[in-house]
Amino acid sequence: MDHSIENLIDNIYNSKTKQYFQEVVQTYYSNCFRSSIVMLYSVVICDLIFKLEDLRDIYNDSTAKKILLEIEVLQKENPRSPDWENKLIEMIQSRTKLLEIPDLESINQLHKHRHLSAHPVLNQTSILYQPNKETVKAHIKNILEGVLTKPPIFSARIFQDLIVDLATNKDRFVTDDELSRFLNAKYFKGLRMETFKDIFKKLWKFVFKLENDEADQNREINFKTLEIIFRKNQPNILEMLRTEETHFNEITPGICTDHFFNLLFRNPKIYPVLSELNKQNIGIEILASQEYKLMSWFVYDSFDDYAINIISAFDDSPRFFISDNKYLNILNLYKEFDKKTEFINLLNLIYFKSNSFDSADYNYRRLESFLSDYSADQLIRLLEIVNSNGQISGRGQAVYSNRMIKEECEKKLPADFDYRKYYHFRT
Known part of the structure; x- marks a missing residue:
């Protein structure tokens, strides 16, 4: 039995079916091909019953419930007759979509060979049909793919x-x-x-x-x-x-x-x-959309290409505010690529594009936790941003946030750095 069939066996949907199928495997490897065919058909019938029971119990399927009740009646009326097996296949074929046409044909072909393997035919040289190894293997693969590995x-x-x-x-x-x-x-x-x-x-x-x-x-x-x-x-x-x-x-x-x-x-x-x-x-x-533009890294050749070019893509764009879920997605993306420096550049851009006092407050809170990671050049750019956007410099929280920024600047900028030209940067 080839590797693909072994994988299919692992994927048999029902645990009881998988247990029963072991007898099919054992007879196949023992070269008892007739027994393997007979057992394989029995496993198919059991599996179909299990699937109908799942449809009844898990999905409350009324058609499955009726079929199971009718099969139970047939068995009680004539307990020694196997006719109910044929009726089961007919009912599934006519009333449900449990099996597709090729799978039903595989079952019908298996049923013919099972009948020949299990019942003597007196007018033939070989009284019992003897399937060869390739025939049995084909039946096993078809039944695994079409029936046993499928959910109900x-x-x-x-x-x-x-x-x-x-x-x-x-x-x-x-x-x-x-x-x-x-x-x-x-x-x-x-x-x-x-x-x-x-x-x-x-x-x-x-x-x-x-x-x-x-x-x-x-x-x-x-x-x-x-x-x-x-x-x-x-x-x-x-x-x-x-x-x-x-x-x-x-x-x-x-x-x-x-x-x-x-x-x-x-x-x-x-x-x-x-x-x-x-x-x-x-x-x-x-x-x-400025938000979609920020999200558009997938149109670039690589993330590095996006990170390099996305800032300049906003040069002539109007101010905007990016929603929390999109901001967090972008933050996680930069983390995934380990691009903190590039993300800080993006934070500066988002802050620069603040379109209201409230959005400036919100955007500052986003960048505040990264202030300790700012480089000197990025801090200078932040000063320029505060100075150039009245929605940032004119808001009520501006003095507080500017003091936090200046504390970081004093750690990283020269002692004689001239703040006077940033005349809207009030502390």
């Missing part, structure tokens, strides 16, 4: 179940790690890549395109889920973004665009694979 919800219905679950439980998850553990345990374990991509595409629409009360209420939890899916399947999602780029165009302005910039800021590898139309619209947003 899939494809067409998984997205609706997921969306409702997220909306109901969104306040339960204090951290992204808690949400990730929940998603992996309940939804993502054993999920096919095609299904991941389908969920990602639908969430993209909910987060970045839809504007209504329901979308607004659940946008944050849906955004976090979309990001978790991306990070879990990064190469495949990037390839989908590249090859299906038109599906991901037309980001709605406002709150949708705000979340879109957050996604790019936190996951810069997405930007290069976006369509030219998307990139053009991103450029327009950057020109229109």
Whole structure:
């Protein structure tokens, strides 16, 4: 049995199924291929029952509940007959989306070989069918991929179940790690890549395109889920973004665009694979918003390139105030790249661009904890900033903050430094 199959065995969804499957493995390695086929089919039937029970008990699925009740009746009416197994497959095929068409075909082919392996045929040279090693191996791989490694919800219905679950439980998850553990345990374990991509595409629409009360209420939890899916399947999602780029165009302005910039800021590898139309619209947003301009490191060739050029990008820009969440994101970004000196330059810029007394107070509190790390040149630039912006120098807290700045200046600037030309710098 090759390495890929061993990995699939590790991913069997149900623990009882995994335990039963060991007998399939043992008979296969013992070259008892007929027994392996018979046992494999029995494991499939057990696994389908377990999945229906999960749908009934965990997801309160009424269809699964009815199927299990009908199967129980069939077994009681004729306990020695295996007909209920066939009925089980028929009911799952006609009433649920538990299995996809290729997976049902794999089960049907396995059922034929199981019947030949378990029941003598008198009019043939070999009374019992003897499958070869490659046939058994193919059955094992098909059943593992299509049935045993799948959670009990899939494809067409998984997205609706997921969306409702997220909306109901969104306040339960204090951290992204808690949400990730929940998603992996309940939804993502054993999920096919095609299904991941389908969920990602639908969430993209909910987060970045839809504007209504329901979308607004659940946008944050849906955004976090979309990001978790991306990070879990990064190469495949990037390839989908590249090859299906038109599906991901037309980001709605406002709150949708705000979340879109957050996604790019936190996951810069997405930007290069976006369509030219998307990139053009991103450029327009950057020109229109000072906050987006500060967040736009993902459009540069490297973080160093961004850190060098971002200050000059604001030369002719109007004053602005950056919100707390965006400020903290940028602070953490500079920390990640260990660029304290460059961040202090950015703090000076943000302080310089203060657009009100209140924003100047707020921006000073942001830089105050970094004052001890300021270089002499950065302190001189800070003096120039105070002197040139009336919203900074004219506010009520100016004298206090200027004294703190001067204390640091006296430690790092020459003793004969002339403060007189900074005539708005009052202490």
